[in-house]
Structure formats: structure tokens, C-alpha cells
Amino acid sequence: MRLGIHLLPQTLDQYLNELGGVANNAATLILFDTNILGYLYKLHAAARRQFFQWTVELALIDGRVAIPAWSANEYLAKFKAGKFSEYAPSRPEQVLRALRNLRETASLFVDTESLQRIKYADSRDAFLNGFDEAIAGLEKFTRVFNQQFDTWSVHEEIRINLSSCVLRSPLGELCARAAAEGETRNSHRLPPGTKDSGKIENKYGDLIIWYELLREAKRWCSQTVLQDGATTQGPYSVLFVTNDEKPDWVYAPDKRQVLVQGVTKEAKNADPILKLPDPRLIAEFEAEVGNDRLRIVTLPMLIRALSVVRPKDLDILASAIQVESEDEEGRPTEEPEAAVDASAPAPTLAATVLATPPDIEIEAAPVAAIPAAGAAGVVPEYPPDALRDGAYEDDAPGKINEIIRALRSHNWYVQNPAFAAIKEIRHEQFEPRQWFVLGRNVYQAACGNAQKALEFVKNLDIELSRMPDDTATHFLSGMAYEIYFDSAGQFRRRPKVSNLGRIMTTLSGDRYEASREFVQAQILPFADWVPFKPGTTESLSLEFQVGTIEGDPQEAGKHRFAVHSVRFLGIERLRDAEEAGALDTIGFTGWSRDETATVSEIKSELADNYAIPEWGIVVATNIEDALHERLKIPEGKILSLMRPRLPE
Numbered sequence: 001m002r003l004g005i006h007l008l009p010q011t012l013d014q015y016l017n018e019l020g021g022v023a024n025n026a027a028t029l030i031l032f033d034t035n036i037l038g039y040l041y042k043l044h045a046a047a048r049r050q051f052f053q054w055t056v057e058l059a060l061i062d063g064r065v066a067i068p069a070w071s072a073n074e075y076l077a078k079f080k081a082g083k084f085s086e087y088a089p090s091r092p093e094q095v096l097r098a099l100r101n102l103r104e105t106a107s108l109f110v111d112t113e114s115l116q117r118i119k120y121a122d123s124r125d126a127f128l129n130g131f132d133e134a135i136a137g138l139e140k141f142t143r144v145f146n147q148q149f150d151t152w153s154v155h156e157e158i159r160i161n162l163s164s165c166v167l168r169s170p171l172g173e174l175c176a177r178a179a180a181e182g183e184t185r186n187s188h189r190l191p192p193g194t195k196d197s198g199k200i201e202n203k204y205g206d207l208i209i210w211y212e213l214l215r216e217a218k219r220w221c222s223q224t225v226l227q228d229g230a231t232t233q234g235p236y237s238v239l240f241v242t243n244d245e246k247p248d249w250v251y252a253p254d255k256r257q258v259l260v261q262g263v264t265k266e267a268k269n270a271d272p273i274l275k276l277p278d279p280r281l282i283a284e285f286e287a288e289v290g291n292d293r294l295r296i297v298t299l300p301m302l303i304r305a306l307s308v309v310r311p312k313d314l315d316i317l318a319s320a321i322q323v324e325s326e327d328e329e330g331r332p333t334e335e336p337e338a339a340v341d342a343s344a345p346a347p348t349l350a351a352t353v354l355a356t357p358p359d360i361e362i363e364a365a366p367v368a369a370i371p372a373a374g375a376a377g378v379v380p381e382y383p384p385d386a387l388r389d390g391a392y393e394d395d396a397p398g399k400i401n402e403i404i405r406a407l408r409s410h411n412w413y414v415q416n417p418a419f420a421a422i423k424e425i426r427h428e429q430f431e432p433r434q435w436f437v438l439g440r441n442v443y444q445a446a447c448g449n450a451q452k453a454l455e456f457v458k459n460l461d462i463e464l465s466r467m468p469d470d471t472a473t474h475f476l477s478g479m480a481y482e483i484y485f486d487s488a489g490q491f492r493r494r495p496k497v498s499n500l501g502r503i504m505t506t507l508s509g510d511r512y513e514a515s516r517e518f519v520q521a522q523i524l525p526f527a528d529w530v531p532f533k534p535g536t537t538e539s540l541s542l543e544f545q546v547g548t549i550e551g552d553p554q555e556a557g558k559h560r561f562a563v564h565s566v567r568f569l570g571i572e573r574l575r576d577a578e579e580a581g582a583l584d585t586i587g588f589t590g591w592s593r594d595e596t597a598t599v600s601e602i603k604s605e606l607a608d609n610y611a612i613p614e615w616g617i618v619v620a621t622n623i624e625d626a627l628h629e630r631l632k633i634p635e636g637k638i639l640s641l642m643r644p645r646l647p648e
Contacts, residue, residue, distance in 0.1 A: 002279035008256035008269060012410045015256075015274050019305035022295060026062045027235050029220040031213060033242035034071040036299055037162075038078075041087035041154050047320030048154065052161040054313060059165050066216060067162055069169040070209045074202075079155065087151070096139055103131045167216055174211045178204040191248035191278050206248070210281075213240060214288045221289050237293030238285075241302055250275040250296050262390065271411055272301070304412065307449035312498040312608070318449035322412050379517045380477055386433040389440055390487035400430045400438060407441035407453075415445045419452040426467045432474045439478025446499045457499045460506050469511065477515040479503055480534055483611060484523055491526050495611035504613045507535035529643050531569055532612040540612065542603055543567040544621040546631060559596060561623065563631040566639060568606055577638045596630040597639065605641045 010018070022028050040048055059065040078086065107128055115127055122130075182204045186194050193206035221236040242249070252275045258267040277285075277296045286292040297305075300321045307318050385391045394404045399421065406418035422438070445453035456463055460479075464472040480503050483496050507516050516535030523530045531540060545565035566573040599619055607614045621627060633639060 002283055004251060004279045005253050005276075006255065007266060008253040008274055008276070010274075011257045011259050011264070012272075012274070013259070016305045016308045016410060019295065019297065019302070020307075020309035022237060023239055023302060023306055024309050025237070026064065028237045028239050029064050029066060029217070030058065030239045030241060031066045031068055031216070032071065033068075033209070033240070033244060034074040035243045036241055037067075037071065037075050037158055038087040039243060039299055040158060041151060043317070043320045047317045048157060050314060050317040052157065054317075055165070056161055065162075065165050067166045068209050068212045068216070069167045069171050070174070070205065070212055072166045073171060074205065096135065096142065099135050099138070103128070103135065106131060167212065169212050169215060171208070171212075174208050174215075175204070177211055178207045182207055191280055192246075194248045195246050206244075206246075213238070214285065217285065217289045217294070221291060221293070235293075237291070237295070238289075239295045239297065239302075241297060241299055243298045243300075245275060245298065247278075249278060249281070251278055252276075260395070271409075271414065304449075308410075311447050311449045315449050315454055315498070318412075319451040319454060322416065322451045378514060379521065380432060380436075380473060380514055381518075382433050382436050382477075384489070386436045386478075387481070387485070388487065388489035389437045392433075392437050394437075398430070398434075399425050399428070400434050404434075404438055404441050407438075407445045410448065412448075412450050415448075415450040416452040419456055422456075423466075426471065430471075432470070435471050435474035436478035436481070439475040440482040441478075442475075443479040443482040443496070443499065443503070447496050454499075457502050460502050461509070464506065464511075473512065473514050476503075476506060476512055477518050480507060480515060480519040481522060483534075484519075484526075484530070491523075491529075494609075495530075497608045497611055500607075500611060501613040501615065504532075504534060504616070508537050530611055532610065532616050539616050539618045540569065542606065542617050542619050544599060544619065544626070544631075546621060546623050546626045548623075549632065559630055559632045561626040561629055561631050562634055563597075563639075564634070566602065569610075573640050574633075574637050575640050577636055596632050598630055599627050602639070602641065609641055610643050 008015070023030065040051065043051070055065050110124060110127060112124060115122075115124060120127060182193065185207065192210050193204060196203045196206055217238045220238065223236055252273045253269050255266050256269040256274055257264050259265075275296075277294055281296075282292050282294060285294045303314055303318050303321050306314055311318070385393070392404075394401045394408065403418045403421050403425070406414050406421075409415060422442075442453060442456060446457045464476060467475065483500060483503065484492055486492055506512065507519070512535070519534045523534070532538075543565070544563060546561045547564050549559055549562050563574060599621070603617050603619060604614060606612070607617055619627065
């Protein structure tokens with residue numbers, strides 16, 4: 001029996017990276033609790049669509065998304081009772097009604113003295129009239145949200161996308177076991193479900209879902225893999241996603257580690273509080289399943305962690321969760337990220353990720369100590385603590401360092417307010433290296449899907465236009481440098497590309513010649529791995545040769561076209577499957593035989609791997625109709641899309 005820990009031996013950054021890696025690992029089974037289905041009713045349409053894109057992809061490729069049958073049972077009870085409205089956020093008319101009630105309350109106690117205390121200069125009558133006008137003005141804006149709360153439409157989306165993920169568990173047996181053992185467990189305070197022991201109905205619901213989780217985990221983790229010529233149990237794990245953080249499911253260590261100027265220290269586990277599964281659950285899981293690889297996490301924390309490892313696919317969902325979480329915690333609510341076309345079909349990306357070697361440390365090109373960028377044509381230079389910004393001391397006094405500290409927090413709710421502070425200091429005088437490091441951290445926050453960072457990058461040309469020329473130059477230079485180099489100044493094995501297109505577009509402007517030349521000079525030693533020159537508007541050709549497939553394309557599993565050749569950078573990407581293990585790449589991503597891919601998916605994968613904006617790749621094909629259909633990969637072939645391995 002484990003005894004729990006007082007100190008979590010991880011920083012927030014390490015925790016998020018590990019959790020994101022686990023969730024993104026093909027060996028991890030992800031189970032969703034009933035309250036996650038209910039949470040979907042609170043998200044706007046574009047965020048739900050991104051959630052379904054992600055879950056459907058995992059379900060189709062690896063079969064690693066599951067809805068416990070007990071979760072489906074509880075959800076169905078709401079369905080039959082017509083109580084989905086309990087899941088949805090307050091309707092606009094409810095909000096307006098609350099405001100009118102608040103206005104009536106104000107009319108009873110507001111007087112001249114109370115208005116003076118809040119420094120309201122006008123009369124009591126003016127205050128109440130202004131209150132009325134504000135409510136009337138808000139009413140016309142809230143009407144648009146009525147369409148977001150069509151609960152039956154949301155249910156239909158859930159049914160279509162997740163019905164196939166519901167487990168076929170013997171609920172009768174699980175209920176009988178819970179009834180037989182529940183009282184004994186509760187009397188001995190053995191979780192889960194001890195906090196529900198006083199309920200009249202469904203007091204064993206948590207225990208039933210726990211038994212079902214154990215049953216499915218045992219099946220999932222019993223899978224074997226071939227290792228060193230022998231069959232062995234694989235590194236399979238389970239991630240239970242629930243927004244129920246009752247203390248009979250999880251607990252919070254009192255402290256966790258923080259990194260201060262490269263030194264690890266202890267700090268209060270707060271903002272956010274990181275939680276772990278109850279040690280008794282881990283012990284029971286290990287006894288039943290054979291390993292202790294169980295994670296229990298909320299959906300907001302999971303999406304935050306996934307935003308570290310795959311931000312490009314989850315930006316809208318992450319933004320919506322930040323708005324919802326801020327609302328729940330009493331922080332000011334914000335407008336949701338602009339919606340995408342919710343009617344577009346969800347992609348079914350068939351990607352196979354093979355062995356990925358460890359990061360290769362390549363020393364960045366040395367740059368001399370800094371003079372500020374001045375006249376046009378003068379390339380800025382930055383000192384080592386800016387190029388290796390892990391060594392930058394953000395605890396030095398000054399507003400800009402306060403902002404950098406906030407952005408380094410990896411905490412959305414600390415990062416987001418920092419962007420208002422950036423606007424307050426953009427005309428102040430700071431060292432060029434400080435603006436450079438600030439630019440790096442803004443890009444980092446955007447790649448972590450902090451909502452305000454995404455908005456800042458989306459409007460980057462406007463934000464930079466409000467800064468003095470030198471400030472904008474250093475700021476943009478830092479953002480672009482962050483794409484290619486890590487905090488130790490090493491050339492990245494995988495570039496940060498989730499917001500690459502906006503940076504490349506901005507760099508191409510006449511105003512940013514100095515930034516353009518700086519970044520190009522930095523990546524010059526790595527030109528073979530970065531074929532797209534930052535700041536240019538040139539395009540690279542991606543050439544497809546496809547052929548038609550005989551037979552009826554309407555038959556199940558049939559496709560109209562097969563890919564015969566994919567050439568990029570003068571290299572044939574469609575190769576014999578036997579070559580896969582011998583490819584000298586920094587990893588291997590592609591599509592194998594009996595699978596399909598679209599031209600758009602292949603282009604996007606190449607763009608990410610080679611740090612090219614998608615507008616920087618132009619597609620040519622011999623059959624135009626094939627551009628919008630799934631292409632079959634021939635038997636015995638595999639599609640190699642990764643760039644070559646960097647030299648040791």
C-alpha cells in the first residue's frame with residue numbers, strides 16, 4: 001500500500017509534458033466519465049468539433065478512446081428524462097433575469113454615500129438609469145447565443161461521434177458486485193464512492209465505474225509486444241478523464257517543485273493545483289491490472305497538457321476551456337475564439353509514428369554581444385542569456401520581467417492577463433535583449449494555447465505596428481528565433497510550428513528586414529534541414545502522381561485513387577516498407593500500406609516537419625479530382641515525410 005507524497009517531484013512544466021506525452025501515446029487508453037459528456041454542452045460549436053476531431057482520430061486509428069457503459073447509462077438517464085438542460089450553461093434570458101433582479105436590489109440600497117465610495121460621480125438616478133440602459137444594450141447581443149444552447153443538437157453530435165466508443169460491459173454483474181461489496185468498502189473508507197455513501201439513489205455509481213475501469217484496464221494492459229525477440233507485456237496505461245475531483249478519487253500534494261534560474265526549489269502546490277490518484281486506487285489498480293500506470297485528470301488539465309505536445313490541433317478547444325474555467329472560478333469571462341466551419345467533416349488522419357531518437361544537441365551559431373538594432377540594414381545581435389533564454393534572469397526588477405515571469409508560468413490564467421500589461425509597456429524603453437526574450441515567451445505561450453497569446457499572434461501585424469520600430473524588430477526576432485532554437489540555444493529537433501504561418505507572413509514585411517536577416521543568419525548552418533528561408537514568399541513544390549483504382553468506388557473500403565509517387569525537395573517519399581527501419585531520419589511519420597491519406601494531410605505533415613508555412617508549399621498532381629479525396633497507399637509501400645537526421 002502506498003502512502004501518498006507530500007512533495008510532487010515535478011515542476012508544472014514537467015508535469016504537463018509528462019501528462020501530454022502519456023495522453024498522446026498510442027499505448028494509452030483514454031476513458032471519459034459522464035461529466036465529460038455533460039461538459040461538452042458548455043462549449044461552443046467550433047470547440048466541440050475540435051474535441052470530436054481529436055477523439056474520433058484516436059478511436060479510429062488506435063481504438064484507444066472509450067466511454068464506460070456506466071457513463072453511458074447515467075447519460076441515457078438524462079436523455080430519457082429530457083434533462084440535458086442541466087448540462088447546458090445558463091441561457092441568456094436567465095442571465096438577463098439575474099441582472100434585472102440585481103438592478104432591483106441596487107434600487108433598494110444604493111445611495112449617494114455608497115456611490116461615493118466607488119467613486120461614481122453622478123447621481124443615484126443616473127446610476128440606476130445607466131444600469132437599465134446597460135441591461136437593454138446587453139439583451140440584443142445575447143440573442144446570438146441561443147443557437148449555441150440547442151441541447152438536442154449537441155446530443156446528436158455526441159451520439160454520432162462517440163456511440164461506437166461505449167464499452168460493452170456487463171453492467172448487471174458490475175452493479176451486483178458493487179451492491180455486495182459497497183457497504184463493506186464504505187465502512188472501511190476504501191475509495192472510490194465513500195463520499196456518496198449517504199445517497200438514497202446511485203450511491204454506488206462511482207464504485208461501479210471503478211470496477212468497469214479495472215475490467216477494461218486489465219484487458220487493455222494485457223496486450224503484448226515483441227521485444228528483443230521475445231513476447232512481453234507492453235507499456236500500456238490508462239487515463240481516466242473526469243471533472244469529478246472528490247477526495248476519494250484524487251488528492252493534492254502540499255508542495256511541488258519549481259525551477260528558479262536553473263535551480264530546483266520547493267513551492268506551494270497552487271495556481272494550478274496538481275492532483276494525483278488516491279494511493280489506495282493505485283494500489284488496487286496494480287493488484288488487479290499488473291502495473292500502476294493509471295492517471296486521473298480533468299478535461300481542462302488534459303487539454304492544457306496536450307497543448308504542450310500537440311497545440312496545433314487543439315487551439316480552439318483550449319481557448320474555450322479557458323473561458324469556461326475562468327467563468328467557473330469567478331474570473332472575468334472572455335469572448336470565445338472565432339468559430340471555424342462546424343459543418344466540415346472531421347478528418348480521420350491515419351498517421352503511424354515509429355521510433356523517435358532523443359533530442360540531438362546542436363550548438364547554435366555564436367552571436368556577439370548586443371548593440372541595439374538601428375538603421376535599416378543593421379542586423380541585431382543578442383547576448384547569450386537571450387539566445388539561451390533559460391539563463392535569462394527574470395527576477396530582476398522591472399515591469400517587462402514581471403511579464404516574462406508570468407508567461408513562463410505555463411499557467412493559462414497567469415499568462416492571459418500578461419498581454420494587457422504588454423500593451424501598457426510597448427512604448428517604454430527596455431534593453432533589446434529583454435524585448436527579444438519577451439517575444440520568445442509570447443510565442444511559447446501561443447504554442448501552449450494560452451488564449452490571449454493566440455489572439456496576440458493572430459493580430460501580430462497590428463500589435464507590432466503599435467510598437468516603435470526597434471522594439472518591434474527585437475520582439476519579432478525573438479518570436480521567430482523561438483521557432484528554431486530551444487531555451488539552451490540548441491537547434492530544435494522538431495521546430496515549434498503551431499503558429500508558424502503568422503510569423504512567416506509578418507517577417508516578409510518591409511519593416512522587418514533586420515529581423516529577417518537575423519533569423520536567416522541563425523539558421524544558415526542548418527540550411528539542409530530548413531529548406532524554407534524565413535521571411536521569403538517563395539514556395540516549394542509538392543508533386544503527386546496518382547492513378548485510378550478499378551472497381552466500384554461506392555463499395556465499402558474502396559477508393560477512387562491510389563498514390564504512385566510523392567516527390568518533395570527532390571526526394572521520392574513513397575518507399576518500400578522494408579526501408580522504414582533503415583531511414584536516416586529524426587523519427588518517422590507517414591502512412592503505411594492499406595491506409596489512406598489526403599493531399600492536404602500529407603502537405604500539412606511535411607509543412608510541420610520542415611518548418612514551412614502551408615502557403616509555402618504548392619501542390620501539383622496529374623489528376624485534379626484526386627486533390628480532395630483520400631488516396632490509397634499501395635501494398636508494400638510506406639510514405640516517409642520526416643526530414644533527415646541532424647548530424648551528431
